[in-house]
Amino acid sequence: MxxxxxxxxxxxxxxxxxxxxxxxxxxxxxxxxxxxxxxxxxxxxxxxxxxxxxxxxxxxxxxxxxxxxxxxxxxxxxxxxxxxxxxxxxxxxxxxxxxxxxxxxxxxxxxxxxxxxxxxxxxxxxxxxxxxxxxxxxxxxxxxxxxxxxxxxxxxxxxxxxxxxxxxxxxxxxxxxxxxxxxxxxxxxxxxxxxxxxxxxxxxxxxxxxxxxxxxxxxxxxxxxxxxxxxxxxxxxxxxxxxxxKTMGIRVKAQNDNALKMATYLESNPEVEKVYYPGLKSHPDYELAQSQMSGFGGMLSFELPHVDISQFFKHLKLIKPVMSLAGVESTVILPVTTSHALMSPEDREKQGIKDSLIRFSLGIEDIEDLVIDIEQAIVQAKTMTIPA
The missing domain is CATH 3.40.640.10 (Type I PLP-dependent aspartate aminotransferase-like (Major domain))
Incomplete structure (x- = not known):
């Protein structure tokens, strides 16, 4: 309508x-x-x-x-x-x-x-x-x-x-x-x-x-x-x-496009254990999302269990580790310490919110630059955590 x-x-x-x-x-x-x-x-x-x-x-x-x-x-x-x-x-x-x-x-x-x-x-x-x-x-x-x-x-x-x-x-x-x-x-x-x-x-x-x-x-x-x-x-x-x-329509469309591309990339990254994005065909409710959404949104989450997340955040150069979401700039947070910190660990566990879960809000940057930023931050974080 x-x-x-x-x-x-x-x-x-x-x-x-x-x-x-x-x-x-x-x-x-x-x-x-x-x-x-x-x-x-x-x-x-x-x-x-x-x-x-x-x-x-x-x-x-x-x-x-x-x-x-x-x-x-x-x-x-x-x-x-x-x-x-x-x-x-x-x-x-x-x-x-x-x-x-x-x-x-x-x-x-x-x-x-x-x-x-x-x-x-x-x-x-x-x-x-x-x-x-x-x-x-x-x-x-x-x-x-x-x-x-x-x-x-x-x-x-x-x-x-x-x-x-x-x-x-x-x-x-x-x-x-x-x-x-x-x-x-x-x-x-x-x-x-x-x-x-x-x-x-x-x-x-x-x-x-x-x-x-x-x-x-x-x-x-x-x-x-x-x-x-x-x-x-x-x-x-x-x-x-x-x-x-006034610009929400064109902003959100660009964020939709970036999120789908990023989710597809993250799903292929061996360091990423799981990606949560309704625009992926691997999402259990992909068809339902298709039936009630005209776009899959600019938000996704992914699990990065084998990387020191604090180091990963520190080495991001474009993507900002800041609170909130949906701005024109790409941002990441750790839900267990921010958006869902007021939940008990038991209640977070019931929802499936792990300590390694990162929430990713896609902005309107060029997707190639965002992928490069993710890749280099993972490399840097793993380098920092290798025992001497």
């Missing part, structure tokens, strides 16, 4: 843009006010109510990108996720969470939900049957993440969404790794779509933001929690994010 039958790059550029009626500039004007008139106006505007001109405009673009009726922009991905969860859960309720998921969401569930009398359980896998087994009489929400962070597991979005609807439950998905360029879960029946807009939407490692997109009815419910928790984004950052999204 296309938003109003427009192509995705056209939506990225033009949906929800503000017209500069004063000077006829080519870009949206920036309105920095935190105080607006309240008398004789149609809308009483206030930043925490998500209705400043720049907020409203960007939310229209985000809704169009996710084929949703409405959207809200937040100060971070976790602000979006936590606000959405608390909008649909109350004391006595239960939520089913996918086993393979972002460490920050896992940490929120295990440290915060019980404080509010909300029960939770994790699936033992990511098949629809795994979700169904965890549903209880008091279950209200089913939460999935596909492709997952950091193992790139693929969940059947349509079947899980159908299961939730058949039980009268709200389905939520973290769509960050795919981005709306590669996957639109609402088309498969999901109720609420979540993003860390810090990632592919921002795309330049200089913006922190989050997104919730859904039907107007569901967004009205999210809004009631949002104005209480106060996780709105500053208008300057809203304006920067709107600017960044």
């Amino acid at each position: 296309k938003a109003n039958n427009k192509g995705v790059n056209t939506v990225c550029l033009h949906s929800g843009e503000l017209e500069d009626t004063t000077f006829k500039g080519a870009v949206s004007p920036l309105y920095m006010a935190t105080s607006y008139a309240f008398d004789d106006v149609d809308i009483k505007r206030y930043p925490r109510y998500f209705n400043t001109p720049n907020q409203e405009a960007l939310c229209k673009k985000l809704a169009a990108l996710e084929h949703a009726e409405a959207a809200l922009i937040f100060g971070s991905g976790m602000a979006a996720i936590s606000t959405a969860l608390m909008a649909f859960l109350k004391a006595g309720d239960h939520i089913v969470l996918q086993q393979t998921m972002y460490g920050g969401t896992y940490h929120f569930a295990v440290t915060q939900l019980n404080k509010y009398g909300i029960e939770y359980s994790f699936t033992n896998g990511w098949a629809v049957e795994d979700f169904e087994r965890e549903i209880r009489p008091n279950t209200k929400v089913v939460y999935l993440e596909t492709p997952s962070n950091p193992l790139l597991t693929i969940t059947d979005i349509k079947r899980v969404a159908q299961l939730a609807k058949s039980k009268g439950l709200i389905s939520m998905i973290d769509n960050t790794f795919a981005s709306p360029i590669n996957q639109n879960p609402i088309d498969f029946g999901v109720d609420v779509v979540l993003h860390s807009a810090t990632k592919y939407m921002g795309g330049h490692s200089d913006i922190c933001a989050g997104v919730v997109a859904a039907s107007q009815e569901h967004m009205d419910q999210v809004f009631q929690s949002a104005i209480c928790f106060g996780g709105n984004l500053s208008d300057y950052t809203v304006w920067l994010l709107e600017r960044s999204i």
